[in-house]
Amino acid sequence: MPRITFFRQARVDGGIRTGINVDGDTVEHFESGPDELDPVLAWFVDLRCDGDDLPLNAEEARQWFLEHRTIITDGFLGLSKKLTLGMDPDIQPVQWEISDSPSGVRMKTVCCSARTAPARKMGMIAQEMAEHWEEYLGQLYAAEVP
């Protein structure tokens, strides 16, 4: 079954990767952090979608994510409410299904942090995903395959 994933992940040096993966093929945008290069992952948040009628390449996926922005941003806001108090740092990601996904598609939000400080802020991070969804997708317009 086809799968597309939108991901955003941050490093402790402040670097942030934003990208779309379509069945193993990835496009991504990387913003360097302000601090000295340090590759340790601080957190990640994904939107993972499975279904038969999903787009087949990254640009189509980006458009598809824009078309379904309302469902998706509601999903991230729902995640944000669940994580108002943050989460415990762990290696196991937390996953929540988006209940009103488009027909034939299963959507879930997934987030993880093994570090205490970012784990406590995960609700705020999920809210930012909702508030900046179109901006983050815009970063991927004509983004290159890494």
Next chain:
Amino acid sequence: MRKTVFDTSVLIRHWIHCGGRSPKNKTLADAESWGRSLVEAHDSNAVLTPVYIEFVAGARSTAELRLAEAYLEQFEIIDNRSILKQDWEEAERLARRVPRSGKPRQLVDCLVRAIANRLNRDVFTLDQTFPA
């Protein structure tokens, strides 16, 4: 797959979570499923050669070694078992940086960070003293 590599600390925590500290009466299929579950949860299957070797080195019996190998088969060693001169030089540079805490740096941590930087990968680690 996301551009993340697992550090040994994460693999060990996950291994213990799945099979306990001394996984007895477990099958190779069990170990394979544990590895797949971590890959699936994180959408990443990447490890580096030093991590692979450090994990294998933790096995305390032949049976446990077989399980560890089955677990690790679910991951890809993305440096192709090739550690370059520049990786060793960068690892040494990191090892020479004495933190304010004075805590010793670990060879594998320095090497993992050096290789991850070269390959433009982020490192998922539980180690709070990972060399910065």
